[in-house]
Amino acid sequence: MPVGEQGVRISLSAVVIALRDRQACVLTTESEDGATALPFGPFAPARDRTFELALRAFVTAQTGFHLGFVEQLYTFGDAGRDSPRATPGPDHRREISIGYLALTADATAAPAADARWTPVLDFFPWEDRRQGCPAAADTLIAGLRAWAGDDARRLARSERLFALTPAHRWNEGRVLERYELLYEAGLVAEAARDQERPAPPLAPGRAMVSDHRRILATGLGRLRSKLKYRPVLFDLMPPLFTLSGLQTAAEAIAGLTLHKQNFRRGVERTGLVEATGRLSTGTGGRPAELFRVSSAEAQGGEAMGLPLPAQR
Structure with a gap:
């Protein structure tokens, strides 16, 4: 069948993110081949x-999890990659995938066996x-430099995205x-697979x-960017939380260590949280004050993000 006549099939994918054990986690399943x-x-x-209704239905069917708020990420359909892969069968239709992002504070164990x-x-x-530049980056940086060789554009792109120079x-x-x-x-393994x-x-x-x-990279990048201009972090938090817990959540998503005092001052200046007058004793140290989303924000006040003052 000519390429222009092969048709398409639309699939939907969900990036569902929650916080568990001080880590940002994504809801995953297994494909038929175990991947x-x-x-x-x-x-x-x-x-x-x-x-959206279709997305909600099959996420629940596959994982037992019921989605809350979702937003559309992007439409994926590049040719020349296994992904999105063509459908099996004689028609071999091109697959177009639409990605969605969902956040939840309900990170209980997924009830489905393979979720x-x-x-x-x-x-x-x-x-x-x-903890600074991770060990995994060393191998990648060496690989990028070897791939770039004498190509100035490749090298400049690598240096810019991975911050390889002080500039x-x-x-x-x-x-x-x-x-x-x-x-x-x-x-990355997917590149070798597709080729x-x-x-x-x-x-x-x-x-x-x-x-x-x-x-998933698209979803994580979208979430990290939104932290700065929308209070999306609260969608991942329980109703009551400490400022230390809020900072840990922000660090888990951003992948950065934040300056404690500057973060707390910045959060208090936004007016997004309010003290409850209660203390938490579950921090393992001195009792910490519990906060909640401010009533103005909960009622749909002017949205703003949280500060992300990284440690130097």
């Missing part, structure tokens, strides 16, 4: 009234800068751009089925 996957399924125009909460940074270990600052929101650079350089060659030695991070690690 790690996001919850995903096809959109059937004759059956499904909207994309689990997996740490997000297991897929992107180079994105965790809480460049690490931008935590560029998760997808970094993953795409590593894919282009052949340094039908052996996986690179010591390829960092857990691989995912189809284009799911790319979709």
Whole structure:
């Protein structure tokens, strides 16, 4: 069948993020071949009234989890990649995948047998800068320099995205751009899979089925960017929390270590939280004051993000 006539199939993928054990985690399932996957399924125009209703239905069917608020991320359908892969069968239709982001404070164990909460940074270990530049980045940097060679544009792009020189600052929101650079350089397992060659030695991070690690990178980058201009972090928090717990959550998402005093001062200046007058004794140390989202914010007040003052 000519390429222009092969048709398409639409699939939907969900990036569902929660906080568990001081880590940002994503809800994952297993594909038929046992590979790690996001919850995903096809959109059937004759059956499904909207994309979102279809998404909610199959996420619950696959994982037992009921989605709350979701937002659309992006539409993925690049040719020349296994992902989104063509559908099986004689028609071999091109697959277009629409990604969604969902946040939840309900991170109880997923009830479905093959569903689990997996740490997000297991897929992107180079994105965790809480203890400085991670060891996983050393292999990648060497690989990027070898790939760039004498190509000034490749080298400049690598230096900018991975902050390889003092002139460049690490931008935590560029998760997808970094993953795409590593894919282009052949340094992640998916690139080798799509080009039908052996996986690179010591390829960092857990691989995912189809284009799911790319979709997850898009979701994490979107969430990190939104921290600065929308109070999305509270969608991941319990009703009552300490400022220390809020900072830990922000660090887990951003992959950065934040300056404690500056973070607290910044949070208090926003007016997004209010003290409850109660103390928590579950911190393992001195009792800490419990806070909640301020009544103005809970009633839909002017939205703003939280400060992310990184340690120097």
